[in-house]
Amino acid sequence: MLRHRYCSRLLIASVTGRLSLGMVPVALILAAKADGHSLATASLLAALYGISPAMGLPLLGRFADRRGLPLPVYLGAGLVATALGVLAVAGTANLPLTAVCVLLAGAGCPPLEGGLRSLWPTVLPDDAHVRTAYTLDSSTQEIVYVTGPALAIALAGWLSPAAALTLAAAATLAGSLAFATAHPARTWRAAPRHPDRLGALRPPAMRPLLAALVFLGATVGALDVAGIAVAEKQNAAWLAGALPAIFSAAGILGGAIFVRFQPSTAPRPRHLAMLAAAYAACWLPLLAPLPAPLLLVAAMLPGALFVPLLTVASLTLTSLAPPGTSTEAVGWLSSAMRLGLAAGTALAGPLGGHFAVPLMAAALCTLLLGTRTGPRPLPAAA
Structure with a gap:
């Protein structure tokens, strides 16, 4: 499947762009504890980050279905990078500011997973290949949630939790840019849809x-x-x-x-x-x-x-x-x-x-x- 044109690039870019989902919760806990917060407070910040993509992903996905993939991917990646950058520079001492940044970093997650699954039928020759692609994509989610925390812990120990947050922001930007500039992502358009709030x-x-x-x-x-x-x-x-x-x-x-x-x-x-x-x-x-x-x-x-x-x-x-x-x-x-x-x-x-x-x-x-x-x-x- 990966021998087909664009498939490897799209998959690797999507995984790279989603790496922050595995990195940020651990980095947040380590950053909050380093700034003197309790484990309970640190865990609440991680939980806020974990829940906030549930609000943003469907909205950015609907935006992508209406206007194409590049714009919502760029907007989401920019919002995530800005919020994580503020956290890396300012730290977590100011809890209200931290909570807002955490919320924005989660809600702004670019629609890379949904975009990738929308693109599989356009770059693969038949349904059998598409089903294989879905399985491979589901498997890579395991990699995100195993590799992400390990990277965050290693970088936080070697440098600082702020460095782990910075790497998460950089991974989101790099993966999103590589994904959104690929030809299939630039040219894809969803099928016509009926106006429907649901x-x-x-x-x-x-x-x-x-x-x-x-x-x-x-x-x-x-x-x-x-x-x-x-x-x-x-x-x-x-x-x-x-x-x-x-x-x-x-x-x-x-x-x-x-x-x-x-x-x-x-x-x-x-x-x-x-x-x-x-x-x-x-x-x-x-x-x-x-x-x-x-x-x-x-x-x-x-x-x-x-x-x-x-x-x-x-x-x-x-x-x-x-x-x-x-x-x-x-x-x-x-x-x-x-x-x-x-x-x-x-x-x-x-x-x-x-x-x-x-x-x-x-x-x-x-x-x-x-x-x-x-x-x-x-x-x-x-």
């Missing part, structure tokens, strides 16, 4: 799908807290980082296997519900009191199904999106996942970080996806 949310089946994606995101947010809780319980601090890392690594592997053995036809709605049910079942072994090595093995089970499930959900979402709303629809997908991540993290703490939390979230995800069934095959992209 836009991508108009189809009734879109709403339970997005609600299901909130619960899917909650499984990952709850896993981070569960990793910390089980690390304390087993007196093995390394588990707190190893558990989400092995989950992500298994996701990349699962995505590669899914591409290798994916069916020749587009997935049907029942495939999505079946994948979700299998994903929920894979959380059951984690309820047992397992030693650390077996716990890591058990975490690979849901991890391996996460990327295939997210891929089929993305294909389903783009098939439901009305003509001319593909970028906005992916913005809603990203918003749903990020809201779920924040909610899973927030709920798992008071509930003791038990693995029952991601299990229940996965079960609710399955229940919502089961409401959309039917024999009609789903096209690869809208």
Whole structure:
């Protein structure tokens, strides 16, 4: 797939431009603690950044569907770079100013993910290649959320948290510029659309799908807290980082296997519900009191199904999106996942970080996806 013209550039630019999503939360916590704030305050700032893209991505996505990709990408990247630059220079001592900058840095995230998925059908020859591209794109999200925090921690330790924020701003600008100046991005235009305030949310089946994606995101947010809780319980601090890392690594592997053995036809709605049910079942072994090595093995089970499930959900979402709303629809997908991540993290703490939390979230995800069934095959992209 990557041998096709522009594909490698678009994918690498999109990942680079989204790297700040993995870097900024960690850099914010480190910067706030360095400025004398408590861990609770630092975590609230990171949570504000995590939630704010849910407001901006659908709006910038709708803007892209109406006016093309370059302008909203440039506007978003400029807003992110300016806000992170102010944080890097001024620090986090002034909490009101910091909160405004954090909010703008999150809400301004350029619509690179939605733009990329809108462009795949224009640069690839057939639906099979598009489905492969969706899987690869879903897998690269795991890279963003593994590489981003590692880069932020390394740079903050070597230089300062401000340097990590500066690198995040530079990555957003560089990736956005490389993406928006590519010929497919400059020439792409969405299909004609009917004037509609609801836009991508108009189809009734879109709403339970997005609600299901909130619960899917909650499984990952709850896993981070569960990793910390089980690390304390087993007196093995390394588990707190190893558990989400092995989950992500298994996701990349699962995505590669899914591409290798994916069916020749587009997935049907029942495939999505079946994948979700299998994903929920894979959380059951984690309820047992397992030693650390077996716990890591058990975490690979849901991890391996996460990327295939997210891929089929993305294909389903783009098939439901009305003509001319593909970028906005992916913005809603990203918003749903990020809201779920924040909610899973927030709920798992008071509930003791038990693995029952991601299990229940996965079960609710399955229940919502089961409401959309039917024999009609789903096209690869809208």
